[in-house]
Amino acid sequence: MSTQNQYFPEPGTLEQLGSYHLLRPLRRGGYATIYLGEHQYLHTLGAVKVLNTWFATGRDTQRFLAEATLQARLRHPHIVRVLDFGVEERIPFLVMEYAPHGTLQDRFPQQSQVALDVVLPYVLQLGAALQYMHDNGVLHCDVKPQNVLLGPQEEVWLCDFGIATSVLKHYQEATDGSNGTALYAAPEQIRGRPEPASDQYALGIMLYTWLCGHFPFSGSTTQVCHQHLYILPEPIRVLMPEVPKAIERVVMRALAKEPARRFPDITAFMKALQQAAHPRPTLSRGPLKWVRSLLNAKHTS
Missing domain, CATH: 1.10.510.10 (Transferase(Phosphotransferase) domain 1)
Incomplete structure (x- = not known):
């Protein structure tokens, strides 16, 4: 992942959102950036998705809020879990479980x-x-x-x-x-x-x-x-x-x-x-013929 993005804030611009201290960027996009965050009290890690409000349009903001609402109501072991959502200094952010092994x-x-x-x-x-x-x-x-x-x-x-x-x-x-x-x-x-x-x-x-x-x-x-x-x-x-x-x-x-x-x-x-x-194995005709002959022999004996 490239480290250059004209919409990404200069280091130190964002240090804290809600209860999460932002440690480093994980992923950057045109309308949002994801940081690795640490909860200031629990010391647990989370992925903090932050809307790039200096570039985002009103539609982007609506989309971000809709994403947070939708994702929060989807509960499944193979869907990333929402931990928190908030708005601080007019910056919306979404906190999700941190995936240590990437994508x-x-x-x-x-x-x-x-x-x-x-x-x-x-x-x-x-x-x-x-x-x-x-x-x-x-x-x-x-x-x-x-x-x-x-x-x-x-x-x-x-x-x-x-x-x-x-x-x-x-x-x-x-x-x-x-x-x-x-x-x-x-x-x-x-x-x-x-x-x-x-x-x-x-x-x-x-x-x-x-x-x-x-x-x-x-x-x-x-x-x-x-x-x-x-x-x-x-x-x-x-x-x-x-x-x-x-x-x-x-x-x-x-x-x-x-x-x-x-x-x-x-x-x-x-x-x-x-x-x-993983197709199921099928019996060959040879063994089946042997079974039939064995059964016939029992009936005739």
Whole structure:
């Protein structure tokens, strides 16, 4: 992560927010910065997300407050927990659990080829979090490795609900102008009509990228969005013949252009992935014929 950001305050500008002493920056973005904070009384660590009010618009402020409210009501072992929220000297801030092992992006650098058995435990945990969100009427709309934290036991914590949306509300901004998001955006999300299957598509892009070692689509944001809309990804086994056919079928189904052609929900996607990764052994016809002959012999004796 680059240490240069024109919107990041000079060292010493922010030292304390609420009960948290700000130790160092962890992550920086255009509208918010995340610091490592220490509670002044309990001496526990937290991730303090601070709105960059010197740059943020009124819409950004509304979005930040909505993110805090939404994230606070989502209680799941694989969703990062909100510890506190406040406004100090007109600066809104959100305190979350601190993830000492970074993100999945840190664990598996961009476009690294990773075996399915390595990433499968993370994917299953992420899938459980997404299904919980969908069951509660919420879409994440920004599923990508940068937004998946690794907790103290390296458990998955889904984070960054800045553009998460209720399925009952009109979605205003599909890709948020971010190429990082566009790389994972489903066709219907690009068109401004996301649905639960959009998060499934993003998870499919993550799997495709890990298995193949690169994104299915590349280019400018506009070019990537065009490819999501109209171009089929190269079949995985064309690029990586060693990937089992069953795995390819599951991932490619999650990447179908039409949401109705994907899995009915995230749970079905995860079950299919598990079955493809660890198929149940089947008895060969030889042993079955031996059993039948043994039974026939008993009946005739």
